[in-house]
Amino acid sequence: MPYEPPTHTVERSLRATTGAKIVAGVDEVGRGAWAGPVTVCAAITGLRRPPEGLTDSKLLTIKRRTELAEELRKWVTSYALGHASPEEIDDLGMTAALRLAAGRALDALPVRPDAVILDGKHDYLGAPWRVRTVIKGDQSCVAVAAASVIAKVQRDKMMAELGIDHADFGFADNAGYPSPVHKAALAERGPTPYHRLSWAYLDALPQWRHLKKVRSCTDGSVPEIEGQLGFDF
Numbered sequence: 013m014p015y016e017p018p019t020h021t022v023e024r025s026l027r028a029t030t031g032a033k034i035v036a037g038v039d040e041v042g043r044g045a046w047a048g049p050v051t052v053c054a055a056i057t058g059l060r061r062p063p064e065g066l067t068d069s070k071l072l073t074i075k076r077r078t079e080l081a082e083e084l085r086k087w088v089t090s091y092a093l094g095h096a097s098p099e100e101i102d103d104l105g106m107t108a109a110l111r112l113a114a115g116r117a118l119d120a121l122p123v124r125p126d127a128v129i130l131d132g133k134h135d136y137l138g139a140p141w142r143v144r145t146v147i148k149g150d151q152s153c154v155a156v157a158a159a160s161v162i163a164k165v166q167r168d169k170m171m172a173e174l175g176i177d178h179a180d181f182g183f184a185d186n187a188g189y190p191s192p193v194h195k196a197a198l199a200e201r202g203p204t205p206y207h208r209l210s211w212a213y214l215d216a217l218p219q220w221r222h223l224k225k226v227r228s229c230t231d232g233s234v235p236e237i238e239g240q241l242g243f244d245f
Contacts, residue, residue, distance in 0.1 A: 015071060016151075016152075017066065017067065018062065018151060018154045018156070019152065019153070020059045022144060022146055022153050023037075023059065023153065023154070024059070026144055030126070030127055030142060031126075032125075032127035032142065034123055034124070034125045034126050035125060035126065035128070035129060035155065036054045036055060036118065036129070037057065037129045037131075037149070037154070037155025037156035037157070037159045038052060038053070038054050038117070038118070038129065038131065038137075038156065038159055039052070039149070039150050039156050039157075039160040039163055040053075040110055040113065041069070041160070041163045042167050042187075042188065043106060044189065044190075045187065045188035045189045045208075046188055046189065046194065046208060046213050047098065047171075047174075047188035047203075047204065047207045048098065048167070048171050048183070048206055049095040049096055049097050049101075050095070050101060050109055050110060050113055051093060051094070051113065051163050051166060051167040052095075052110065052113040052117045052163065053091060053092070053093050053117060053160070053162045053166070054091065054093075054094070054114070054117040054118045054120075055084075055088050055090075055155050055158040055159040055162060056091070056121065056123070056125065057088050057089060057154050057155045060087075062087070062154050062158065063080060063083045063084060066080065066084075066154065066157050066158065066161070067150075068148070068150040068151045069150070069157075069164035069165070070164075072161070077161055077164060077165055078165055081162050081164075081165035084158050085162065088158055088162075090122050090123065091158070091159070091162055092118070093117055093120070094113040094114060094115065094116030094118070094119075094120065095113055095116070096110070096112045098208045101208050101210070102208055102209050102225045102227065103227065107134075107136050110136045111137055111138070114130075114137055115137070125141075126142065127141075127144065128141050128144070129143075129149055129156050130145045130146070130149070130156075131145075131146065131149040131153075131156050131160070132145060132149070133145055167187065168187050171183045171184070171187040172184040172187075174206050178206075180193075180196075180197040180200075181194055181201075181204065182197070190213070198217060198220070202217070202219070202220040203220060203223060209223055209224055209225040210224065210225045210226070210227055
């Protein structure tokens with residue numbers, strides 16, 4: 013299906029209205045998974061013309077996404093990745109875990125951005141960052157689209173590596189997200205060390221329900237971002 017290529021419109025607006033000189037695009041992957049970390053990429057692209065075919069990573073084939081990620085790593089001005097572990101997600105909740113992962117990515121950049129374009133409608137970053145949220149920013153904003161592709165390819169690679177010792181769960185194919193193979197393996201074997209144990213899927217596993225964790229702390233500064241998925245899929 014044809015799609016409009018992303019532009020620098022939001023970045024130009026931020027530069028004009030706030031005086032920001034360095035703008036980073038930020039996107040996450042792994043929010044709705046049952047296993048593995050949530051991963052955030054921060055990318056700085058400047059106002060150069062992006063590689064052909066750049067868009068939201070979910071709209072690309074695996075082959076094209078992998079090729080494009082390789083191009084983008086060389087094309088972007090800079091990028092960095094941040095992760096929040098399953099244990100941190102269980103302890104903090106998804107909103108705070110996203111903030112943690114995004115902060116790690118932004119702090120790892122070689123330069124500190126003056127402003128951040130954040131995919132979605134929720135500002136899970138907050139102060140001290142100057143944030144502009146953009147719904148479907150991974151399709152419309154160049155820097156966010158670049159971050160989307162790099163984050164997705166990197167996390168998929170991580171999950172494939174984690175799945176080597178847990179082949180029955182199909183992590184190389186499902187990246188820790190719900191799938192029939194993943195569901196069957198959970199029912200038979202229970203969660204691996206890489207699973208989120210506060211997630212709703214455990215409610216449907218009577219023999220493993222005793223492993224479910226109750227979040228030890230909450231962050232009420234912003235509404236909790238939905239992400240948990242149960243077995244009804």
